[in-house]
Amino acid sequence: MDPTAPSSQETEPNVNAPAPRLPISGPFEFLRPSVEVGPQGTRVSLPYRITSAEGPLELTEVVQLPVPATVSDELLAAVRVLHLFAGVSYYKAVAPTALVVPRLSQAERAAVTALYDSGLREFAYRNGFDVPLPVELVEDAGDLSPVHHLAAGVEAGGSTGAPSGALVPVGGGKDSALVASLVPDGRLFSVNPVGAQVHLAEALGRPLLAVTRTLAPELRHLVAAGVPNGHVPVTAITSAVAVLTAVAVGAADVVMGIERSADEPSLVTPDGVPVNHQYSKSSEAERLLQAAFEPTGVRWFSLLRPLTELAIGAAVAARGLGADIVSCNRVFTVWNETTASRTQKACGECAKCLFTALMLAPGSEPEAIATQYGSALLDRTDHVDGVRELWSDEKPFDCVGERHESAAAVSLLADLPGWSHQEVISTLRDEARRVLAADRLEAGRFLEIGPVDDLPAEYRQRVADLRADVAAVVASVGGPDRGSR
Numbered sequence: 001m002d003p004t005a006p007s008s009q010e011t012e013p014n015v016n017a018p019a020p021r022l023p024i025s026g027p028f029e030f031l032r033p034s035v036e037v038g039p040q041g042t043r044v045s046l047p048y049r050i051t052s053a054e055g056p057l058e059l060t061e062v063v064q065l066p067v068p069a070t071v072s073d074e075l076l077a078a079v080r081v082l083h084l085f086a087g088v089s090y091y092k093a094v095a096p097t098a099l100v101v102p103r104l105s106q107a108e109r110a111a112v113t114a115l116y117d118s119g120l121r122e123f124a125y126r127n128g129f130d131v132p133l134p135v136e137l138v139e140d141a142g143d144l145s146p147v148h149h150l151a152a153g154v155e156a157g158g159s160t161g162a163p164s165g166a167l168v169p170v171g172g173g174k175d176s177a178l179v180a181s182l183v184p185d186g187r188l189f190s191v192n193p194v195g196a197q198v199h200l201a202e203a204l205g206r207p208l209l210a211v212t213r214t215l216a217p218e219l220r221h222l223v224a225a226g227v228p229n230g231h232v233p234v235t236a237i238t239s240a241v242a243v244l245t246a247v248a249v250g251a252a253d254v255v256m257g258i259e260r261s262a263d264e265p266s267l268v269t270p271d272g273v274p275v276n277h278q279y280s281k282s283s284e285a286e287r288l289l290q291a292a293f294e295p296t297g298v299r300w301f302s303l304l305r306p307l308t309e310l311a312i313g314a315a316v317a318a319r320g321l322g323a324d325i326v327s328c329n330r331v332f333t334v335w336n337e338t339t340a341s342r343t344q345k346a347c348g349e350c351a352k353c354l355f356t357a358l359m360l361a362p363g364s365e366p367e368a369i370a371t372q373y374g375s376a377l378l379d380r381t382d383h384v385d386g387v388r389e390l391w392s393d394e395k396p397f398d399c400v401g402e403r404h405e406s407a408a409a410v411s412l413l414a415d416l417p418g419w420s421h422q423e424v425i426s427t428l429r430d431e432a433r434r435v436l437a438a439d440r441l442e443a444g445r446f447l448e449i450g451p452v453d454d455l456p457a458e459y460r461q462r463v464a465d466l467r468a469d470v471a472a473v474v475a476s477v478g479g480p481d482r483g484s485r
């Protein structure tokens with residue numbers, strides 16, 4: 001997915017909440033969450049408290065599941081993890097300050113510390129705060145076990161029997177399209193789906209389970225008044241919503257589409273501190289989140305960790321999924337409407353659009369990319385600098401892959417008759433090859449699929465089988481029949 005699109009999974013309705021008065025301050029306190037099961041679904045309220053000029057200010061996020069859930073220990077465990085993770089969206093308004101939390105398990109403490117520091121480093125860096133961002137946990141909030149309530153006449157529904165099957169979070173982009181295709185019986189799931197996600201589900205011919213996540217309305221007032229704002233580790237939050245939904249519908253697994261490339265930091269500060277836009281998609285975060293989710297009984301993991309973005313792009317193109325995806329974060333903008341968000345089409349200008357086009361190109365005809373993006377993105381002189389930035393020391397703060405794989409894509413395309421004369425490719429060919437040569441890397445290496453042994457046994461073969469899809473693209477690079485494709 002990008003189940004990871006910034007701001008995307010944070011919709012805020014037109015609620016006329018009064019504007020809180022500045023200044024605001026910490027500590028940032030976690031209050032007791034609640035779960036209400038009604039005939040139409042399950043409403044989960046996640047309250048937090050800070051202090052404004054008028055006194056204590058409560059901020060409550062609401063997550064609405066479309067099914068009446070059975071309240072079980074696993075469900076309450078999932079609510080607890082979601083509460084801990086979702087707080088990051090509000091905490092950033094008063095960060096850094098003490099976090100007043102309930103007594104945490106070791107796994108929770110590790111995950112929370114990571115998300116509230118590493119997950120917020122782009123926010124901190126761009127707002128001029130020191131990184132790492134200090135995390136002070138005060139574990140004396142008392143018992144915050146969720147209050148739960150079953151509406152009269154409602155029969156707790158949801159799951160019966162042992163959990164089975166998988167939930168596949170769908171962001172509408174290439175990664176989740178590939179996971180959905182690899183898990184054909186998986187139930188597609190989105191948080192606040194927009195047109196791009198609905199379209200992908202329709203193209204795949206499968207229903208989409210939609211969960212609503214509503215930010216506390218006061219947050220928008222605070223941001224408008226000028227409190228620090230920025231990127232949050234949204235993959236962790238979306239994952240926690242997915243795990244909660246999996247418990248509610250009786251799914252055993254949540255299968256993510258997170259690739260190897262997410263481990264590379266966007267930049268490293270002069271003091272040596274990594275700042276990664278995609279921290280919550282890193283393999284370090286995957287291990288921490290997995291441990292935190294354990295009490296929920298749901299197996300949460302990424303199916304695409306053995307793949308680079310370039311390999312994913314090749315597999316997506318080989319499977320004919322390219323035309324139905326939108327890997328552009330501007331389609332998810334909710335507070336400031338853009339053409340991309342109105343039309344639900346890729347903007348064709350942002351770093352992520354350029355990057356995705358590069359990843360799809362080696363397995364695609366130039367006309368297909370031009371149709372999808374509204375212009376031949378890689379044949380425009382005004383896109384040369386944008387592509388060059390993908391291997392610069394400060395990568396764009398967006399979901400873009402490894403520096404070397406962007407260079408590898410340009411190098412591979414320079415050998416393809418259909419692509420070699422496009423402006424971006426011919427201009428940057430030598431530079432891209434120098435970037436690879438400096439670290440003695442071969443472009444073709446980025447199409448290799450790594451070991452699948454870390455995946456659950458029943459999923460390994462289907463990922464290993466992607467090697468055939470990708471090999472077809474490799475074979476076509478400079479191959480004799482390439483011109484006839």
Ligand SMILES: [Zn+2]
Nearest residue numbers: 328347350353
């Ligand atoms: Zn875009």
